Amino acid sequence: MATIKKSAGRPLTQMDKRSALIDAARVLFVESDYEKVSVRAIAQQAGVDASLIRYYFQSKMGLFSEMVKETLAPMFDKIVQTNKQYAASSPEEILTTYYSIMSQNPDFPKLIYRTANLSPTDSNRELQANLLDLFPATRMTVFDQLKQADILRPEVDIMCAKMSFVSLLVFPFLMPELFKQAIGIESSPEFLQKLAKHNARLLRHGLIADEFQPSQDR
Template sequence: MSTIKKSGRPSINNNKRGKLIIAAKKLFVIYDYDKVSIRAIATEAGVDSALIRYYFQSKLGLFTAMVQQTAEPVVAQFDKQLNALSPDSAHELMTTYYQVMSQNPDFPKLIFKIASMQENEHSQVLKKILSDVLNPKNVKLFSLMKQQGLLQDHVDPLCMQISFFSMMVFPFLMPEFFKQVLQLDITPEFMTHLALQNQQLLQHGCIKPATTETKDIS
């Protein structure tokens, strides 16, 4: 029995949607946003360019979906930690970030690239997307920890926030030359190990030891 295809709409294939997001991440890291065409993304993904409009309505829609999908686990962990702060909040957030970004090592480069763009029509739109997804409240982690007495008295929360972001982001922005010199391979296994190392730095230098009130006694 023959199958009759409906005209006017491409068949749904979630794998093709995923391929478009992967292709978009790759090309937007290499080229400026306005230099990346719908056709180029589709060619990189190996799919029909009509699928971009079908799944995402436009190139901007694809870019937005790419950022949201990649950042979602990290944003969710931010929200979780902000709603229930503990001495382990920073470590748990860093671990999640490392796990996600070790699977998407070019994504921090893309965020850095967009955040550094000169102001123009495209940059304003792209930065607004980043701001909406990453949410400015998420930079308040250490200020809130300070207010709740979770940081050592000498720790400045703003400086701690900068140090924390540096530890989170630099491994993924590190020039290839440095990686070669250090013989460093950014794998999920190594990033888990690095998160544990950084946990020790945070616990011994910045975060107050857990008291009997904050310890889990279950």
């Protein structure tokens, strides 16, 4: 089990304690199903009093939702930015931002996938509803905007483009270790950064019209 590092010789501030709970939740929820992770275990992992979970997040559910939101915040910020100022490079920028986040949290997508596929109990539906709130359709309009601006290749289907994009985002982090071993892939933060650049090029050349390609690629 991963541990949360604490600064020696200095008492934790309020923000330190909140951050420690977020970090502890990320570790424990990745390792175990939501129902198996207790408030006490999260607090113990964070090295703080369990009452602070209710103080900062109202509940374990609130902590889970805030942990997911804060982990993905850099990507959401990039999506908002590209939606406001879209360009031919927008899909690449979103993808490389996501890979940068996940190279530091490589098992986090498995948590998202596992949560999305939970059995339909009341608590699981609440978890999934909180998860869906982070992914409204309006967050992923960049391809529609690029199509309207005639930046995409004319033959590109929007739905297919979105599916390919999500596949490039998600599958590298969900690929079973057995398959990686079978084809000789050794995953690491360095490899994921290299893969981000590779997949960005695939996006650019597969989706973006020739006149919007970087001059060195023509």
